[in-house]
Amino acid sequence: MIEVKLEKLRNLFREMERGLIAYSGGIDSTLVAKIAYDILGDRALAVTAKSPSLLPEELADAIEQAKSIGIAHQIVETHEMENPNYSSNPVNRCYFCKSELHDTLKPLALELGYLYVIDGVNADDLQDYRPGIQAARERGARSPLAELGITKLEVREIAKFLELSCWNKPAQPCLSSRFPYGEEITIPKLNRVGRAEIYLRRLGYENIRVRSTGDTAKIELPSELIQQFIANTNLSKLIETFQSFGFVYITLDLEGYRSGKLNQVLPRFTN
Structure with a gap:
């Protein structure tokens, strides 16, 4: 079953041809970055958003993990803290966070000639309250893991199968x-x-x-x-x-x- 879903994931990236990965360094986006690089090579780019809500240690881990995968990696700064709709911390705070992220990544993708901004949303995320997913969808982002019904457990199983060192890394939301x-x-x-x-x-x-x-x-x-x-x-x-x-x-x-x-x-x- 894991091998079947892995091959479907690879095929999906073959269809995309190019892709910019919204890469946090967590296990979900790391798996997506790994598959993207394996299939697309230099036609894949991982981009990590640096902001006060990201631990410096997590940024350092993302940099090292990207190096180990081999994928090209770029860091951009986001400014969600300047938006009172975010800093006032409403229940849909994540909507404004992801809006800022994708309003930064989408123009970058277009400028560099990438067809898609691709995130690490998995099938389980769709079952929780995640207003940020709506913001990403509104801006045309794609979520290969969710599209193929790959759950968090399956993400870890596939990552372990591929011998990714972070396969059992604990979740680390912002x-x-x-x-x-x-x-x-x-x-x-x-x-x-x-x-x-x-x-x-x-x-x-x-x-x-x-x-x-x-x-x-x-x-x-x-x-x-x-x-x-x-x-x-x-x-x-x-x-x-x-x-x-x-x-x-x-x-x-x-x-x-x-x-x-x-x-x-x-x-x-x-x-």
Whole structure:
């Protein structure tokens, strides 16, 4: 089954002839970039958007991963933080983020002669609340993974089959997703969340989130690791470090990490 979907993915790129990849460095867009390069060679270009909502470490990973694939790679800057429709953090914040991204990438693609801007949206993404997908569609972006019904699990299976080193990399959405809807997003807030998550990664915890509400940091990590975290972490040092980043209160979510947790409040906003 994986080999069948992989061949369909390759065939889709053969039909495209050329393509510019919206490349974040996550597993989805990395797989798309890998297939694009394998089929199109120098007719494929990966472009990564640099903004305050992207961790510098994630940008560095994207650069290294692109080098390992061999695909041509370019970095552009996006300015979604200058749009109050984005920084005010409404429930459709991602629409304005992806609008800025694709309003940057589409003219670049046309200028360089690429027929398509191609993203890493997969079939599972279509089942979640993702207003950014609408913005991409409005601007003519294509999503090969979603078009072929390839799920997140299948993305990882195909990436492992192709021996991509990032096949099991945890999802890493933009830092703006760490704030509850309605709370203004600022660059200092993004910076402190980013620094806090990097601190936890360096302690050995990869699949984590630091949710930010006002002056409070709420740490989320897989539920099966909570007791280990409490037992093995120097909590006094952690608190001191987080407070040096600008947080006042530091808490631990006892439910544990769950992707898309902030979206559970959406009925309150939309009803």
